[in-house]
Amino acid sequence: MNFSQFFALAKEKGIKESQLSFSRSKALSVSLFCHEIEDFRINDSQSVIAAGIVNGKFGSSRTEKLDKDTFSFLTDGILLTARLNEKEDTADIFAGSEKYHKKSAYNPALNDVRVEEKISLIRSIEEAIYAADSRVADVEVGYTERESESAFYNSFGLKLKQKGNYFYIYAEVVMREGEVTKTNYNVFLEKDLNAFDKDAFVKETVKGAARKFGADSIASKKYPTIIDREVMADLINYFLSSAIADEVQRHSSMLEGKLGTKIASSKLTIEERPLEKNVFFSYFDGEGVATRNKVVVKNGVLQTYFYNRETAKKDGVESTGNGTWGGGKVGTGFSNVFVKPGKQSFDELISGIKDGVYITEVAGLGTGMNATSGDFSCQAEGFHIVDGKLAEPLTLITLSGNLLKMLGDLKGFANDAKMTLGSISVASAFIKSMNIGGK
Numbered sequence: 169m170n171f172s173q174f175f176a177l178a179k180e181k182g183i184k185e186s187q188l189s190f191s192r193s194k195a196l197s198v199s200l201f202c203h204e205i206e207d208f209r210i211n212d213s214q215s216v217i218a219a220g221i222v223n224g225k226f227g228s229s230r231t232e233k234l235d236k237d238t239f240s241f242l243t244d245g246i247l248l249t250a251r252l253n254e255k256e257d258t259a260d261i262f263a264g265s266e267k268y269h270k271k272s273a274y275n276p277a278l279n280d281v282r283v284e285e286k287i288s289l290i291r292s293i294e295e296a297i298y299a300a301d302s303r304v305a306d307v308e309v310g311y312t313e314r315e316s317e318s319a320f321y322n323s324f325g326l327k328l329k330q331k332g333n334y335f336y337i338y339a340e341v342v343m344r345e346g347e348v349t350k351t352n353y354n355v356f357l358e359k360d361l362n363a364f365d366k367d368a369f370v371k372e373t374v375k376g377a378a379r380k381f382g383a384d385s386i387a388s389k390k391y392p393t394i395i396d397r398e399v400m401a402d403l404i405n406y407f408l409s410s411a412i413a414d415e416v417q418r419h420s421s422m423l424e425g426k427l428g429t430k431i432a433s434s435k436l437t438i439e440e441r442p443l444e445k446n447v448f449f450s451y452f453d454g455e456g457v458a459t460r461n462k463v464v465v466k467n468g469v470l471q472t473y474f475y476n477r478e479t480a481k482k483d484g485v486e487s488t489g490n491g492t493w494g495g496g497k498v499g500t501g502f503s504n505v506f507v508k509p510g511k512q513s514f515d516e517l518i519s520g521i522k523d524g525v526y527i528t529e530v531a532g533l534g535t536g537m538n539a540t541s542g543d544f545s546c547q548a549e550g551f552h553i554v555d556g557k558l559a560e561p562l563t564l565i566t567l568s569g570n571l572l573k574m575l576g577d578l579k580g581f582a583n584d585a586k587m588t589l590g591s592i593s594v595a596s597a598f599i600k601s602m603n604i605g606g607k
Contacts (some may be wrong), residue, residue, distance in 0.1 A: 171190070174242065175188075177239050178243050178246070178323065183222055185324075186221075186246070187218070187220070187322035187456065189216070189319070190320075191316070192213070192316065193214070193316045195212075196209075196286075198287055199310035200291060200310070216230070216232075219261070221261060222246065227246035228245070229249065262326075265456075266458075268451055269451050272331070273445055275360060277361075278313065278360070287311070289361075289364075292366065293339060294309045297373060301343065301374050303378070307342070308340045309339045310337070313333070315331075316332055317329070317331040328452045330449075330451060333447075334357065335359065336355055336358075336589060339353070339355075340353045341374060341377050343381075350377045350383075352380070354369065354372055354376060359447050380561050381561070383549070383563035385562065385565055385606040385607045386562055386565060386607065390601045391524050391525040392523075392524035392598070393527060393598075396528045397586050397588075397594050398586075399528070400507075401588045401590055403533075404438070404507060405590055406537055408438070408502055408505065410539065411464060411473050412473065412474045413476075413479035413500060417479060421540070422542045422571070423470060426470050427470055428469065429469065431572060432578060433468050433575060435579065436468050436507070436508075437463070437507070438465040439464065439505070440490075440502050440503070444461070444506070450503065452489075453476075453487075454491045454493035454494070455477050455498065457477065457489045460489055478498055506593045507585070507595070509582065509584070509595040513582060516582075517580065517598050518556055518557070525551070525553060526558060527550040528550045531547045532546045542570045543568075544569065544571060545567070545568035546568070547567075548565050549563050565606045566605035568602075568603045568605065574599055581595040583595060
């Protein structure tokens with residue numbers, strides 16, 4: 169569509185300043201269960217969100233329908249919502265950043281691989297998992313591929329576009345030994361199919377379930393604790409959510425008033441790198457502000473909050489390029505987070521622990537986490553660590569504590585960092601002591 173026509177129409181209707189945000193997403197999703205295709209979907213969706221200033225008031229409108237009437241619908245929506253807006257807004261339309269770090273993160277080769285080849289790949293993964301262990305009872309394997317493009321335009325002449333794509337392969341295996349059933353889930357995320365190692369993926373998936381047999385509980389007490397990188401990514405996500413300025417300004421953040429202070433162990437350094445050329449690359453945010461790489465926590469000291477333009481204005485600072493915009497509402501988010509890993513291997517990290525616990529899975533963290541205080545309690549699984557080695561598997565245990573205290577007790581990370589679907593790269597972490605509930 170010729171988006172310049174929108175701005176001409178908006179001006180004609182008295183909308184002095186305006187902007188458009190366009191997004192389109194294509195997705196392929198196929199899954200196999202017990203040798204049959206369980207699900208096959210191809211989706212193609214798009215949306216346009218428009219906003220403008222009318223007599224000093226902010227109005228917005230959104231549609232997923234793009235046709236000859238789209239621009240008229242959007243401009244009428246801006247006029248209506250601005251008229252109904254009782255708040256005397258100080259909102260304005262952002263003219264644009266001084267400099268943008270434009271790159272291409274799109275991999276055309278991924279799109280060139282035929283769908284039949286992708287289905288054949290996951291069939292071969294399924295077959296390999298079944299063949300790997302006689303105890304394998306059920307297997308689900310899936311392939312998901314996403315391609316997205318976004319564009320941002322405004323009445324000042326700003327024109328921004330970006331496009332990206334990625335895929336992930338997942339597998340869930342069910343293994344049975346007598347009356348006992350164990351499961352494991354594994355996922356691989358990339359944008360280059362050549363980076364996928366099928367044999368390693370299959371081995372890791374099956375091993376993850378097989379090693380859970382013979383699990384039992386453990387005596388309740390405080391243990392030196394290793395937290396697996398997948399679990400640690402969830403905990404870091406809750407921690408960073410408290411660094412969103414919206415939460416701080418609403419007095420619902422555990423990090424309120426802690427900017428520039430030491431809030432964690434000196435072993436903790438966290439960066440947000442939206443300009444990292446990977447599957448989560450983005451050079452502008454939802455408000456058209458140029459993104460930038462930034463240190464959020466440096467050696468345990470909180471360096472910044474995440475700001476959009478509105479919250480930045482409230483604190484008298486500049487936006488950090490973390491604005492999001494959807495459904496007419498401006499919000500704040502973060503992506504492409506890197507937690508600085510350590511130099512030791514996982515085996516080296518646990519080698520000095522005489523009696524400890526390795527947490528590999530948690531359940532109920534969403535309901536068990538108090539976002540304001542950081543207190544949490546959840547069910548967990550893992551392994552006993554005895555004399556520096558992984559010993560018997562553990563089940564029917566609970567992990568509890570306080571998120572800030574846990575990060576304060578951080579002794580270090582392994583060198584096994586992995587990027588998760590939640591866009592957080594973090595390694596397994598060694599916590600000095602945590603409460604483990606069991607027998």
